[in-house]
């Protein structure tokens with residue numbers, strides 16, 4: 001558990017980046033986009049934005065090839081932000097190496113329960129089912145979530161995971177969703193103060209409602225998927241990050257920022273990976 005010290009009346013702002021899909025080689029490409037360069041561009045533009053925020057949340061698929069060098073590339077790119085980094089795994093991550101590399105960095109924390117001031121908690125879930133693209137929350141994850149929501153009922157809660165809950169209206173992609181979303185919902189509905197759900201995985205922006213909860217998904221820092229297409233379809237929208245402000249009154253303010261100073265276009269004829 002980690003405490004980010006705040007004045008009680010202060011909002012808590014953080015930045016989410018997701019799905020960089022880095023490789024061992026800095027030249028590695030995913031569907032024609034160099035993922036090292038596109039992730040570095042996102043981080044450079046975060047730095048230039050002069051946004052005042054407290055930490056970075058990396059929500060999975062950080063590395064595509066399970067390599068130690070890939071996770072070191074992540075550290076090399078994110079370190080210049082000079083902020084604490086929290087993380088969860090995506091379906092492509094190799095957790096033994098991910099944990100090993102991140103544990104060697106003083107600014108990357110393995111904490112999954114963030115208590116922020118005395119009004120907000122952020123609960124980071126692991127929805128990875130190793131070796132397959134879809135997600136599932138284990139009984140351990142569900143019990144842990146239930147326990148934290150029970151124990152900190154007086155806190156507003158933001159729930160974070162990698163996999164998606166709401167249909168993208170794309171059969172090829174929705175088969176890779178969170179398979180036991182109904183079990184997650186059952187737990188959330190036992191409590192009053194769950195205020196939002198945040199995820200990655202689908203490489204597109206979502207700002208919607210899911211069963212009455214504010215649902216946010218953030219575009220990847222590399223290749224983008226086009227919603228509403230039943231066959232694999234790439235988008236020409238640019239890489240992005242999300243700013244999230246947890247307000248003292250329990251509301252969440254948020255904005256997706258797409259890069260402005262460079263353009264990364266995928267090979268639109270690629271059929272997948």
Ligand SMILES: Nc1ncnc2c1ncn2[C@@H]1O[C@@H]2COP(=O)(O)O[C@H]2[C@H]1O
Nearest residue numbers: 061091092133172176201232271272273
């Ligand atoms: N053409 C495709 N059809 C179905 N699934 C795909 C295709 N291409 C990639 N995927 C999977 O869909 C997943 C969605 O995003 P991920 O980056 O988690 O990893 C992706 C792949 O595992």
Ligand SMILES: [Fe+2]
Nearest residue numbers: 061090091201
């Ligand atoms: Fe993913």
